[in-house]
Amino acid sequence: GQQLNQSPQSMFIQEGEDVSMNCTSSSIFNTWLWYKQEPGEGPVLLIALYKAGELTSNGRLTAQFGITRKDSFLNISASIPSDVGIYFCAGRTYNTDKLIFGTGTRLQVFP
Amino acid sequence: EAQVTQNPRYLITVTGKKLTVTCSQNMNHEYMSWYRQDPGLGLRQIYYSMNVEVTDKGDVPEGYKVSRKEKRNFPLILESPSPNQTSLYFCASSLSLGGEGYTFGSGTRLTVV
Numbered sequence A: 001g002q003q004l005n006q007s008p009q010s011m012f013i014q015e016g017e018d019v020s021m022n023c024t025s026s027s028i029f030n031t032w033l034w035y036k037q038e039p040g041e042g043p044v045l046l047i048a049l050y051k052a053g054e055l056t057s058n059g060r061l062t063a064q065f066g067i068t069r070k071d072s073f074l075n076i077s078a079s080i081p082s083d084v085g086i087y088f089c090a091g092r093t094y095n096t097d098k099l100i101f102g103t104g105t106r107l108q109v110f111p
Numbered sequence B: 001e002a003q004v005t006q007n008p009r010y011l012i013t014v015t016g017k018k019l020t021v022t023c024s025q026n027m028n029h030e031y032m033s034w035y036r037q038d039p040g041l042g043l044r045q046i047y048y049s050m051n052v053e054v055t056d057k058g059d060v061p062e063g064y065k066v067s068r069k070e071k072r073n074f075p076l077i078l079e080s081p082s083p084n085q086t087s088l089y090f091c092a093s094s095l096s097l098g099g100e101g102y103t104f105g106s107g108t109r110l111t112v113v
Helices: none
Strands: A005-007 A010-014 A019-024 A029-037 A044-049 A055-058 A061-065 A071-076 A085-093 A099-101 A105-110 B004-007 B010-013 B019-025 B031-038 B042-051 B054-057 B076-078 B087-094 B108-112
Touching (some): A010 A019, A029 A061, A044 A071, A071 A085, A099 B042
Antiparallel strands (some): A005 A019, A055 A061, A085 A099, B031 B087
16 A cells, blocks of 8 residues: 655654654645654644645644645754654545555654 | 543454454544554554445455444454554544544554464
8 A cells, every 4th residue: 555755764863953854755645644643642633734835833843735745844843852752744645535644753852 | 522442452362363452432423444553664554434334445454354333433353363463553533534634542552472
């Protein structure tokens, strides 16, 4: 089945640093979603994007729907220890409406 | 509280012993789905259901069965578990297939020895 390429696979950063991660696909998507999974829990929706070029923020998080409709970016500014977790992108295709998940980015934040 | 409830949270079993992981949602969602999460592979869809008595295969359905006799419940059945089914499993629900994101359960960590 189709999967999204998400990078980097993991990040180890110091508290206060900014973080960037991205997701790319060979298919065009009509929706991009970003989820966060904390240890021992299921993924929780952070941001949803619906239009090419759209830039949306949720607190210190900012995500963008790529102009080509084949990629999306998530930035976290001034990271804090509670940002630790796995971040998943997910895209929804035009033809099937099915949600496809990325491989995840594992984020570790050191105080 | 709106939620998706999975049971059990942890399960260790032996090869070939049939097991069921239950999933229940209290949001009257039509769409429910099962995923497995493996390191480096992200979330892969096993089966999904668009409504009562309507189920379909996802990307990795081999070795699994599901049923949707009631709207709120969507159990995952492993008739003859094998070690390659050792994984972290998530149930998710949504108002519709094209709905606004999914609500996930807390996961079931399954180990097959």
